[in-house]
């Protein structure tokens with residue numbers, strides 16, 4: 137026992153937690169290299185909070201529970217925030233949010249405030265970097281990071297390179313002083329490209345968009361930031377003189393009106409039920425957005441209540457962060473196993489101690505390939521950080537090296553023999569992959585080939601999944617995809633547990649798959665380098681399998697999106713004897729090996745080289761029909777309007793594309809206008825089955 141009664145273990149534990157949290161903060165804020173999963177960080181912080189709440193002796197203004205983040209790095213000028221940049225209390229889900237809201241009402245009652253209707257602004261909680269932008273008499277004079285909430289770093293030189301940050305407020309009487317707060321972020325699509333470029337240049341990849349934003353903002357040379365497309369979402373006003381608006385939502389509207397980027401989907405609602413609804417709405421969209429969000433920030437809209445409610449520790453009482461389940465977690469890696477892929481590549485997988493990640497239990501995760509494995513230095517026995525997003529296979533992000541503590545862990549090497557067929561594996565010098573060279577005889581590869589062939593995006597044979605592929609192959613019913621078309625109901629019924637109905641269903645599904653178009657059949661073959669998009673492009677370009685079988689690399693290179701290396705590889709595949717034999721057997725089974733008349737382009741069609749965008753619903757044609765007709769006539773159909781768009785075909789409820797077309801001066805057509813443009817090309821007899829309501 138210490139003198140004041142707190143036992144030694146508790147003191148030691150608190151000290152240990154503070155140290156771990158300080159180190160985690162340093163990794164996160166200063167090194168942009170987080171080593172702890174969100175869940176682990178939260179668990180440590182909660183444990184420390186609980187200890188501090190129970191033991192007054194432990195309370196300390198220097199504790200990580202009282203501070204926001206890392207101290208400034210010291211390379212930039214320091215900026216003292218006039219009003220501290222606060223943090224937010226968390227609510228994990230509806231129950232915790234409702235408890236927060238109940239506390240809010242109680243507090244208002246005890247302050248003797250009847251606010252009338254409370255209103256809540258529900259905003260995406262952007263996972264980026266908090267920034268303070270100061271405008272004096274309308275001029276952008278200073279931009280600073282949050283730092284520890286009190287002192288941040290002056291990063292004006294980098295923020296000046298961000299187009300989405302107004303450099304001046306274009307009005308006659310700008311407020312004398314205005315501090316705009318927002319979150320700088322790295323758009324996801326651009327982040328992906330950045331990491332691809334870094335990999336090519338042999339530079340280490342950023343772990344996530346947030347780190348790449350932080351890494352960019354912390355550069356001394358603004359040219360780095362200029363070359364990277366950072367953006368910002370503005371979410372509030374800090375200090376100000378001369379703006380004085382009564383509500384947060386009015387401030388946001390003012391910001392938007394004056395050129396600041398404010399999210400269009402911020403909603404102001406009146407009830408807790410509506411807040412819950414809105415949070416679920418955001419959670420559903422989470423993965424389809426071009427910016428990462430880790431929750432929803434709910435703020436009392438009435439600004440006068442902010443003052444009354446005040447701040448507890450580092451968290452204002454007028455706002456709360458509804459946090460989504462963490463996308464990362466920490467767990468132990470028990471084993472690394474190797475699977476053989478469709479093209480013979482050996483793929484490492486991590487077998488994990490089961491752990492919850494974004495609401496799902498994860499026990500296996502991909503390690504991509506051996507190069508990745510080596511670069512990350514993941515070892516059997518490591519504690520690892522795991523992430524999961526949507527349908528994407530869970531991934532191992534990084535090992536927690538500091539947890540190895542004297543444990544002797546070994547690196548995993550790809551096996552010398554194929555785990556499926558035992559053939560000695562090979563690794564070409566210029567490849568990151570070790571492969572099983574037994575492409576024809578390896579049961580593991582055959583399984584992957586069949587599984588891919590029947591899968592949803594390919595031949596789409598319903599009821600024929602991984603299980604069936606495995607069973608039919610191992611019981612010798614099939615050896616490759618062509619054998620599938622020789623199956624009969626009788627043959628299937630010889631298998632245990634397959635009755636008459638399911639056998640008949642399977643056969644009719646197989647029959648139906650013969651109708652799949654040429655481009656899809658090419659994709660289903662599963663040749664290396666021929667993904668869905670390339671398969672469609674090859675089908676459209678060559679039109680028939682015979683043309684493709686004869687094509688030389690130089691011809692293949694002419695296809696949109698196919699470069700010289702891929703072209704040579706594609707030629708190789710179509711000249712391979714085994715592949716040619718497989719194609720011949722599938723042809724005998726009447727699979728489609730050429731474009732249908734309706735899929736073909738008309739040589740020198742009337743829309744040659746014209747680019748179209750479709751929007752809204754057309755009176756007679758479906759979108760697919762219109763697309764097909766335009767393509768046949770030589771035109772291109774793309775998804776969004778730009779200066780390169782020649783025509784926008786607009787139906788009912790056209791939405792924002794119409795406004796954009798008007799802005800950039802694209803010609804707008806209705807359906808009749810399109811048909812007129814198509815002329816004879818629309819009237820051809822093989823035009824896609826008569827449009828709705830037309831003879």
Ligand code: IVH
Nearest residue numbers: 222223224259260261262266319371433452
């Ligand atoms: S309000 C006083 N609004 O979340 C309230 N913050 O955990 C704090 N953040 O430091 C700022 N999106 O970096 C607010 N719509 C939003 C936000 C947001 C992201 C970040 C910000 C803040 C942290 C608090």
